[in-house]
Amino acid sequence: MSTLAAAIESLALLGPGLSDWESARAVLRGERPYVHAPTAVPLPALLPSNERRRSGLAVKIALAVGAGALAQAGRDASRIDTVFASSAADGDTCHAICEQLAGSDRLISPTRFHNSVHNAPSGYWSIATRCMAPSTSLCGYDASFGAGLLEASAFLRAHGRPVLLVAYDAPYPEPLLAKRPVRDAFGLALLLAPRPGAGALARLELMLADGAPDTLADAGLEALRRAVPTARSLPLLRLLARGESGATVLEYLDGLNLAVKVAPCA
Amino acid sequence: MTHVRPLQLSSFTLTTCLGRGLAATLRALQGRASGLARRPFDTAVLDTCIGEVEGVDEVRLAPALAAWDCRNNRLAELGLAQDGFADAVREAAARLGAARIGVFLGTSTSAILQTELAYRRRDPAGGALPPDFDYRRTHNTYSVTGFVRARLALAGPAWTVSTACSSSAKVFGTAARMIDAGLIDAAVVGGVDSLCLTTLYGFNSLELLAREPCRPWDRSRSGLSIGEAAAFALLEPLPAAPAPGAIALHGVGESSDAHHMSSPHPEGLGARLAMAAALDAAALRPADIGYVNLHGTATPSNDAAEDRAMCDLFGTDTPCSSTKGATGHTLGAAGAVEAVIAALALRHGFIPAGANTREPDPGLRADYVLEGHAAPLERVLSNSFGFGGTNCSLVLGRA
Numbered sequence: 001m002s003t004l005a006a007a008i009e010s011l012a013l014l015g016p017g018l019s020d021w022e023s024a025r026a027v028l029r030g031e032r033p034y035v036h037a038p039t040a041v042p043l044p045a046l047l048p049s050n051e052r053r054r055s056g057l058a059v060k061i062a063l064a065v066g067a068g069a070l071a072q073a074g075r076d077a078s079r080i081d082t083v084f085a086s087s088a089a090d091g092d093t094c095h096a097i098c099e100q101l102a103g104s105d106r107l108i109s110p111t112r113f114h115n116s117v118h119n120a121p122s123g124y125w126s127i128a129t130r131c132m133a134p135s136t137s138l139c140g141y142d143a144s145f146g147a148g149l150l151e152a153s154a155f156l157r158a159h160g161r162p163v164l165l166v167a168y169d170a171p172y173p174e175p176l177l178a179k180r181p182v183r184d185a186f187g188l189a190l191l192l193a194p195r196p197g198a199g200a201l202a203r204l205e206l207m208l209a210d211g212a213p214d215t216l217a218d219a220g221l222e223a224l225r226r227a228v229p230t231a232r233s234l235p236l237l238r239l240l241a242r243g244e245s246g247a248t249v250l251e252y253l254d255g256l257n258l259a260v261k262v263a264p265c266a
Numbered sequence: 267m268t269h270v271r272p273l274q275l276s277s278f279t280l281t282t283c284l285g286r287g288l289a290a291t292l293r294a295l296q297g298r299a300s301g302l303a304r305r306p307f308d309t310a311v312l313d314t315c316i317g318e319v320e321g322v323d324e325v326r327l328a329p330a331l332a333a334w335d336c337r338n339n340r341l342a343e344l345g346l347a348q349d350g351f352a353d354a355v356r357e358a359a360a361r362l363g364a365a366r367i368g369v370f371l372g373t374s375t376s377a378i379l380q381t382e383l384a385y386r387r388r389d390p391a392g393g394a395l396p397p398d399f400d401y402r403r404t405h406n407t408y409s410v411t412g413f414v415r416a417r418l419a420l421a422g423p424a425w426t427v428s429t430a431c432s433s434s435a436k437v438f439g440t441a442a443r444m445i446d447a448g449l450i451d452a453a454v455v456g457g458v459d460s461l462c463l464t465t466l467y468g469f470n471s472l473e474l475l476a477r478e479p480c481r482p483w484d485r486s487r488s489g490l491s492i493g494e495a496a497a498f499a500l501l502e503p504l505p506a507a508p509a510p511g512a513i514a515l516h517g518v519g520e521s522s523d524a525h526h527m528s529s530p531h532p533e534g535l536g537a538r539l540a541m542a543a544a545l546d547a548a549a550l551r552p553a554d555i556g557y558v559n560l561h562g563t564a565t566p567s568n569d570a571a572e573d574r575a576m577c578d579l580f581g582t583d584t585p586c587s588s589t590k591g592a593t594g595h596t597l598g599a600a601g602a603v604e605a606v607i608a609a610l611a612l613r614h615g616f617i618p619a620g621a622n623t624r625e626p627d628p629g630l631r632a633d634y635v636l637e638g639h640a641a642p643l644e645r646v647l648s649n650s651f652g653f654g655g656t657n658c659s660l661v662l663g664r665a
Binding site: 002004087088089094097098099101102106107108109110113114115116117118119120122123124126127129130131132133134135136137138139140141143144147150151153154155157158174175176178179180207208252253254255256 | 270365374378381382385386388393394395401405406407408409411412421422423424425426427428429430436439440442443444446447448449463464467468469470471472520521522523524525526527528535536539543652653654655656
């Protein structure tokens with residue numbers, strides 16, 4: 001079986017009760033209990049002030065974690081390929097358009113329309129960072145994180161240069177929330193590079209696997225892993241948090257999973 | 267650029283408003299026909315023409331796949347049934363194993379029409395969506411890829427690329443990277459997008475819809491016409507001794523405009539980067555390209571930006587045309603539709619004319635083809651650009 005390899009240069013994370021990587025690391029190492037709390041998403045500093053407040057939660061969380069990972073690695077965002085992966089685009093925008101189209105006034109706002117595309121975070125990101133490098137935007141329903149990790153690793157291999165993976169989910173409002181109960185926003189950015197540089201977190205090896213995916217012992221974290229597609233990454237984050245060599249199986253798609261090996265660089 | 271081994275298009279097909287399958291499409295393109303018409307769609311009240319595929323609503327999915335039923339997946343089913351495509355995939359799965367074939371499809375709106383319809387049937391008391399509404403199998407952006415993977419009984423990696431109107435060009439790059447990495451041996455790629463109110467009223471809100479059938483590159487072009495389509499290709503590594511007439515994917519180039527969410531870079535800089543990257547990946551020079559299938563949406567600013575990019579890279583002598591006057595802009599399906607049209611042009615040795623265009627804009631300098639003609643094509647390039655400033659160019663050729 002073929003393997004994809006990458007170095008993780010940096011990561012940034014925002015999730016419910018996981019306000020940043022430092023606090024998440026303590027939770028994942030078992031040093032602190034996991035306590036669920038609504039995801040606190042900052043206004044995106046990257047965007048001009050007139051767009052900052054108008055932007056939807058999906059754009060906000062994607063830009064926040066993307067910027068966090070790049071700042072940590074000290075990389076120039078304008079030259080970095082990007083892969084955005086999400087189980088849905090901006091749920092509020094989607095709801096607003098469907099609601100308006102069900103009524104008699106169908107003159108939807110042009111801004112709302114262009115914000116409805118699945119690649120809106122990628123568009124705002126490339127504009128804000130003046131990045132003309134390739135960017136793609138994926139969806140795999142519950143398998144979106146695995147899709148993003150595969151595509152980002154394949155990008156890295158084909159292009160031979162760093163790639164930023166931004167995986168994120170944001171809840172729909174009702175009535176779609178009842179049909180798609182992803183109730184928490186979650187964002188994870190991984191900056192991947194062909195070779196580990198100074199300060200890299202870990203080496204990563206990735207292959208497709210049939211084995212059962214790993215679960216988490218903590219009931220709260222396991223519930224989060226199951227409920228939010230981007231949180232399917234938690235077993236990988238647990239390995240990274242421990243800073244030890246190890247292997248895990250991430251849940252991907254209908255019994256096809258991802259076997260991941262991690263070796264710390266430091 | 268994506269430096270990967272060339273792939274062959276072992277099988278390919280498309281279904282648009284021009285007809286079902288390759289033969290109907292070839293006839294229409296060679297006859298400079300257009301499938302665009304002023305006709306009603308659902309409850310839309312808009313002064314525009316659309317490219318609707320005939321008979322989508324009559325398509326029935328197999329009983330085991332009934333939960334996936336929606337207009338978008340019916341269109342996918344209709345497309346898979348043409349030109350022996352589903353049979354070719356079945357044969358490949360028997361040869362390679364179902365888990366060794368990936369499925370990567372592009373769509374912009376997936377089956378949002380299903381959700382639009384469900385929003386008209388909300389519970390009057392609590393506002394809930396109707397119980398029969400299946401979010402996962404119809405609304406979600408992955409829906410069409412999940413359906414096609416199930417329909418073709420494949421078990422390899424799969425996802426949807428959704429980058430607006432470049433979606434189903436970019437899936438060719440995804441497949442090339444995944445095959446080159448050895449994670450899969452073949453991939454079903456393509457694009458499916460179906461008519462819905464979101465895009466009709468959305469482009470209307472941007473004042474980008476033409477009243478008459480769209481006229482790319484025309485001096486009096488006034489906007490785009492929305493179409494729908496399903497187009498697919500089966501990609502495999504190009505064998506050392508390709509079959510006579512085999513069509514290959516030689517290069518994929520991707521870039522971002524970094525300029526505006528819904529307007530192209532005025533100098534076509536992102537478009538130029540994507541085309542140059544595709545040529546670089548294919549190890550070709552601009553002079554090696556015999557025909558460019560333009561993105562050519564027929565909005566004044568899009569065509570002007572693309573013309574600038576074309577002329578800056580190719581000069582003014584490379585024949586080019588947009589086939590959107592024939593098919594309409596099929597949005598997330600456009601990249602795959604036009605890749606298949608490029609493959610048809612290569613296989614049959616002809617350059618398709620741009621339908622509906624009467625008088626090219628004198629301000630545009632590229633060699634826009636008004637009369638289709640025979641040409642011994644070896645290498646062609648196809649452009650797809652989208653909202654968010656996403657660009658993708660493909661280089662295809664005779665193997």
